[in-house]
Structure formats: C-alpha cells, structure tokens
Amino acid sequence: MSVKELTVYLINCVALSSYQPNIQKKVDTLIKQLKERDSKTINVTQWTQYYTFDVMGEIAFKKDFGQLEDGAEHYAITAMHAQLEQIGLLGAVPWVLHLLVRIPGLGGPYAIFNKYCIEQVENRKKQWRNDAEKKPTDVVSWLLKAKDDGDACVPASDLSLYDEGRLVVVAGSDTTATTLAHVLYYLATHPEVHKRLQTVVDEAQGVHDIAHPLPYLEAVINETLRLKPVVPSGQMRVTPPEGLYIDETWIPGNTIVVVPQYLLQRDARNFSRPLEFLPERWLEKDQGLVFEDRAFFPFTIGHYACAGKQLAYLQMRMAIWSIAREFNIALAPGEDGKRFDEDSKDTFTMAVPPLHLVFSKRKGPVSGQ
Secondary structure: OOHHHHHHHHHHHHHHHHHHHHHHHHHHHHHHHHHHOOOOEEEHHHHHHHHHHHHHHHHHHOOOOOHHHHOOOOHHHHHHHHOHHHHHHHHHOHHHHHHHHHOOOOOOHHHHHHHHHHHHHHHHHHHHHOOOOOOOOOHHHHHHHHHHOOOOOOOOOOHHHHHHHHHHHHHHHHHHHHHHHHHHHHHHHOHHHHHHHHHHHHHOOOOOOOOOOOHHHHHHHHHHHHHOOOOOOOOEEEOOOOOEEEOOEEEOOOOEEEOOHHHHOOOOOOEOOOOOOOHHHHOOHHHOOEOOHHHOOOOOOOOOOOOOHHHHHHHHHHHHHHHHHHEEEEEOOOOOOHHHHHOOEEEOEEEOOOOEEEEEEOOOOOOOO
C-alpha cells in the first residue's frame, strides 16, 4: 500500500464512521448562521468555503479554522486563495510549486498557507507524542500511527506529512465548496427541483440514514457535477513508453494527455439536452437522457481517482439535506446568477465569482432529525 492508498483509506473508510460528528457540528453551525441571516442577502460562495475548509481542517490535522463561527475567512485560507491562478498554471509543472514554497521569499501568499499547514502538522506530532492512548482522530495522526507501526508506505521524511496535510485541506475544500455553491445556485434558479427535494426530505421524516442517501438528493448532486465539474480541464496522464492508440489516433509514448471533463460531460453525443439541469436523468436512465454514462467521471477514474470522493459526497449530502429542510432559497434582489454561471475560471479547480442568495426559514413544521 502506498502513502496515497493509505490516505484514500483514511479519508473514505474512516471518515464515514469517525468524521461524521465533526461534519455535523459544522453543518449545525452553518444552519445557525443562515437562520441569523434569515431573508437577508448572503454571498454563498464565501459561506460554502467557510464550511468545507473548517471541516477539512478538522479532518486533516484536528484544527478548526473557525470561519463559520467568525463569519470571516482565516488568514491562511486568504493567502492560499490569493495564488489560485498561479497554482493552476503550475499544475503542469508541479515541481516548480514545490520549489517555490520551500525557498524563502519566492512562495508569495501561498507560502503563508504552506507555513500554517506545516505548523499544524508539527502541533499534531507534539500532541501525538504526549498522547498516552495513541488514538488517531485525523489524517495526520493516522499517518503518524502508521509510521510508529513501521508501515513501509509512510516515508520517514516529514515532507510527506506536510504534503498530505496541505493536499487534504486544499483538494477537499475548494472543490466541495464550489459544488455546494453550484447546487444552491441550481436550487435557486430551478424552483421545481428545490420543491421536489424539500418534499423528498420531508417525507423521510427524520429517519434518513445519511450514509445511504436519498436517490433524488444524489441526483441533484450528480447533475451539478456533470454540468460544473470542479476540475474542468481534467487530470493529466502520461501515456506508456510504448505509446497507444485512442480509437484510430496514435499517441506517442511519454506524452501528457488530458480528457476535459467539462466538454465531455456536456457533449450531446453522451447526454440528451446536455446543457439543461435535469436531475431526473440519473433516476430515469431508460428515458434517453443519458446515452453514455461512462462520460460522467467528476472524480476521475483509475489509480489516480480522487481520494476524497466519499467524504465529499458526505459533506454535500449533510449540508444540502439540512438546508433543504430549513430554508427556501432564492436569488437576492439584483442578482440574476449570470456572472456566477458564466464567469468561472479554470485555475486547475474551478474558481467561481460571488453568488448572492436569500435563505428564508420555511413556514410551518419541519421534520425533526
């Protein structure tokens, strides 16, 4: 097992059992903040970021950024966001990014975020050494346990711990926040979908097991991921040394190739009415709305598929479930959603503009949890 495979296990398997209480705590805080802003305009792009970064701080190294409570962005996250475009540009030459963050003065704002993550890893190492029970509660402490147990998949160098801690926070936060913001955008602009989701959630009457999600809730998430994949250009891969054919096209060996998810998932050859938001296409596949479901791969596929897929779904399910139960959602006065929908940037992950929505507490009884 490699360190990546161990991290996949820690995120996907352990998260569902031990991370859920921390996620629920942050969901409850998000709902509380939205209730305090009942019928007022809020920037959803900010608040979904607060939620997901707070969750991933807890999961990576048991450090809550506290953004939901403060209603403001943590300085380390601000620094990371300041250089997202550069990170996107350097994605094709990742060794340059690794070099920059390790040379004083060259890392720019991103170096501030990198330094913060290193400090948190070092804090977790000290806490781990002083922990008599040695009971891991986050990704870094699980890796420390594996290291203590002599697991060969964990390198001796601390650099791997720094990289994993930083990667878990960034990869698991920006992407999930962007998808959540787009889900809320589609619910606000498709009231019939919003109403059906609320009905489905209400009819569950509080007995819903979040680990086994409602099909319609899952369909809303998947349709959002189809139209708005969080890594629009797709992940880079390298062809084998001997080269290969893709259909009738020869690709030489050791060539970097990408399959752009954004284009493939909106291609009329793969999906009927491809530019429309239709969650039903994932429930009624026999009605001809999906021609080729293999063209849907928002978390990529194969050995390098996203490590945090199940955790991302869990965070989104829990947040969307609670928001649908508690609120009606609408575009804020003066907001048409056009800029949010059309002016996103591909900075490796999708960077989205502000989106202003109004969350109004639902009238009448809401089913208990």
